[in-house]
Amino acid sequence: MAEHIRIGDITPRVHYAADGALTVFAYPFPIFEPEELEVRIDGLPQSGGYAVRGAGASEGGTVVFDAPPGAGRHVLLRRVLPIRRVTDFQPNGVLRAKALNDELDRQTAILQGLRDEIASTVRAGPGDLPARLVLPDRGGRANRLLGFDSLGNVTAVPRAPVLEVPFGGAIPRSVEDKLAERLTARDFGAMGDGISDDGPALQAAMNAAAAAGKLLEIGEGSHRTGMPLVLPGAAAGLIMHGSIVYAGFGGEAALTIGDGAASRNQARLYQGLRVLRASISDWANEADIGLLLRNLDACTVEIRQVEGFTIGVRTLGDELGFEDSTLHLGRLVNNRIGLDIRTNSAAGWNNSIRYIGGHFANSGSVHPAVSRFGVRFSCAPGAYPRHNAHAFHGPAFELQRQGTPGMVDAIPFLLEAGDERGIVARNIRMEQCSPYVARHAGGANDCLYEVAYVGTYAFTGAAIDYAASATRAGGTVVALHQAAAAHGSPRLVAAAENVRRRAFRQTIDTADGVGFEQMAVLSGNPAGPPATLGGFAFAGLSQMALNPDSVGLPTSRALAFVVDCGECKEFFLAAEGSELRPVVMQFDAAETVLGEASRVMFSNMNTLWAGSPSHFWEGNADLDSLVGGAPINRLQRVTLHSNARYAAIGVRGGSAGAVLKALRLYCSPLHAPALVYGGSRKWGVREYTGSAGFDLASLGPGAAATQLVAVPGIAGGDFVQASYTALSAFVELVPTITTSAAGELPGTVTVQFRNRHPSTAIDLAPGTLFVRAVKPLL
Structure with missing residues (x-):
């Protein structure tokens, strides 16, 4: 095989008339690279839909179309080379024959292309006498026809007939120039009668609009077409x-605009x-x-x-x-x-x-x-x-x-x-x-x-x-x-503006536990593990550091608001602090924990399923993590699963140094979900109460009597008060905390009645004895 292309004396272009079936068209001249072959159909350059094969071969190659050009369409293949040097011979360097041959081949190919273009221009014959063939200046040839004078020199002659609009400053224009302002489909034979196949006429009009950079107008009527139509982007509009009524084959775009x-x-x-x-x-x-x-x-x-x-x-x-x-x-x-x-x-x-x-x-x-x-x-x-x-x-x-x-x-x-x-x-x-x-x-x-x-x-x-x-x-x-004006004000479901001020000593779940008013404490590794909301939501646990103005959350602990989400499934969580990871737990109507199949989603981060024993859905990043230098995760929408009836929504420590200052939960103003704590729930409350029916016997002067009242959850150090519905001004109540055995819970309160009257016995009517205990803040 030769080491370089042989450039023969052959015109670097070839024309074909497509038959609607043929997809392979040969070009008999060499090209160096595939992109040096220009492919046109009906005069319009093609940017794709074909493959060029045979680049680098002296005898040329073929163009293979993805789909055959339509019957009667004109296919042009021609070589177009950029006029530039691609080699540089170094002084005192080795002059390699291949580099020299390649450069001469390329220059010869460029000259062949120029010869082909010159052959298509208007020029004087080689035996003609010299003549002035330079165009008149722009002003002298505007709105005139190109012609030749008696000596054969180029000149400009008036166009006739001419038109002139009836306004000051208007200039005469030929009818042809005026008609060429805008192209219409009817100029190319479109009928618009809904019966004739206007496809070829419409496509011809679109090709002309693209070639001239004109605006195309399609007039009134139904223009039926059996072929897909393309208006190239070169058209002005x-x-x-x-x-356009498309009656062609399926699987095509009826009208494509732009390329x-x-x-x-x-x-x-x-x-x-x-x-x-x-x-x-x-x-x-x-x-x-x-x-x-x-x-x-x-x-x-x-x-x-x-x-x-x-x-x-x-x-x-x-x-x-x-x-x-x-x-x-x-x-x-x-x-x-x-x-x-x-x-x-x-x-x-x-x-x-x-x-x-x-x-x-x-x-x-x-x-x-x-x-x-x-x-x-x-x-x-x-x-x-x-x-x-x-x-x-x-x-x-x-x-x-x-x-x-x-x-x-x-x-x-x-x-x-x-x-x-x-x-x-x-x-x-x-x-x-x-x-x-x-x-x-x-x-x-x-x-x-x-x-x-x-x-x-x-x-x-x-x-x-x-x-x-x-x-x-x-x-x-x-x-x-309903209530459209309220949409700008989302409903506040719960707010802990200062989480540190909500911390109190809680001893129901652990003797040295730390609880928080209106909030549940969650564990990342609960024992058992539990299966219901009452087992997962703790009243108080240890390991949370109480700083002067914040709460330190370890990675195994979370603070959350528990909500009734039977109607509302969309919430908004906002937290102040650092290195906090959003977490959600979900429960069904029976308060059984929901698993991985009941997915939770956040708005600005992906969620991860932590699995058993925690059953946390949690974010894949901390709320204050930076993306492009900005904390875009700070504001999070929480979307619960449709199976959820109750949900614990809050944050855990994302690392050992996590700190929580404030936590808020919002929802749409169309809903008013209940915040679940206290009452029959053990978490989120400092105050515990108990009562008992009581009939105090007669008390002599200075005498005393006692009555036990069960108050589950109390412990030594709690603030305790007592009252009696039939109390006399001379009877003093002194409540003290007792336990059934040393250190055991639940406990009881012993209420002592003492007659302070120095000389008279007192006999109180039957009534109810009430006891109130409050856990101290920490």
Whole structure:
């Protein structure tokens, strides 16, 4: 084999007329690299959809298309080389033959390309006499025709006829120039009668608009097409007064606007877009798309109607991004997915888009057994997943959930890209939808859905459905149904503004335990282990360090508020301190602890299941851990499982130096969950009481009598008081703490009655003896 390409005397271009079946086209000239071969179809450069083979071979190679070009389409293959040096011969260096041959081959190939281009230009013949062939200056040739004078020199002659608008400062223009201002589909033979196949005429018009950088106008009427249409991004825009009716094969995008890396598709106007399918799709193939918008940037798009496709409208960030644009949405009807917001590569993105309006609707008779969604956020495998800053204003959804309860999913928003951020939808209207405004399938964060109206009296729809694959509780629903003004003020469920001031000596669970008012103490390694709320929530345990102004929490201890979450499943946890890890325990209606199957989610961190014996769901980071230098985990939404009836929500020590100062728990103002402590519960209270019926016998002057009252949980050092319903002013009560045996609990209080009258016996009426004991603060 030769060591370098042999450059023969052959024109570096070849033309073909496609037959609709052939996919392989030969080029008989050599190229050095695949990207040096330019491929055009009907004069338009192609950025993909083919592979170049044979680069580096003297005899040339082939171009293999993924799909055969349509019959009658013109295929051009030509070599285009950049004019540049690729070698540099060093002084006194070795002059290698291969390097020299390669450089001369490349220069010869460049000269062949220039010769081919010169052959296509207007020029004088080699036997012609010299003539002046330089164009007149711009002012002398404006609005005139190019011609030749009597000597054969180039000149400019007037155009006729000419037009001039009737306003001051106007200049004469030719009819052709005036007509070329805007291209219309009818200029290329489109009929718009709903019967003729306008596909070739529409595509020819779109190609011309792209080639000239013009705005294309499609007039009134129904423009039926049997072929998918593409308006390249080089076109200045599109205005539609009629509709495109797609009657071609399935699995295609009926109308694609914009292209890939060859064009930025920037600052374009697309108005009145209306794409209908001749027959409704079977909803099985997601490649069946009505309107595909690719890589738009700073564009304005008005969509009047897209109907009958698997995906109605798809916005796609592909080789470049889809961003900073405004979409006015009209009727998106009888599509399984009305709007699909998607990325298709790691280099593409789909961010910062505004959506105004939109009626997402389905007929009750269209594929009643198939789930449907209004707006979906998605990405191809390996593509960029972080769609962010999408704002919807006033979308309406009438998706037909097919029965009550719904037999199929009919959900307005589906977030399945995995990492969506800042999706905000306001003034949402829902009719015949599932009882969820959104489904989150990944780690979406900071999403807000404001539901203004739901067509059910119960106002179902004010919730988010978290799929099994979801990792974050990243959505908030604001239901504008009752007390709308209260939505700006979340309800405070419980607050320990100074946890240190709540600490008291607690001896029910351990002799030297430390308890906290209104709060339960949790252990990371409880003995047994217990199985119910009463066993897991301790009144007080040791190992918590009481600093002057804070509480030190070891990693094996947690402080939590216990709530009745039968109605409310969404809470908000705020903590002040350092190195604190959020924890949650859940219990069913029988107060049995729930396991790993009943998942808990936080808003700004993932949750981990600690397993037995603690049964903690806990965050994977401390609340004050830094991400990019900022403590983004400090504010946490807590989403409980639907099985939960009771929950302990709080913090544990994330490390040995953890310190807790304050803890607060909030929820939506639509709920008023009860804080569970005291009463029949042993935790969270300093005060204990007991009572007994009593009939005091007659007491002589200075005499005394005693009565025992059981008060479980008391211990020496507790503050004790006693009262009697029939007490006389001359009878003194002296309560003291006793135990059934030394150091054992529960205990009793001995109340002594003593007659202080110096001379008279006292006989009190029967009554009730009350005893109150208070644990001392620490």
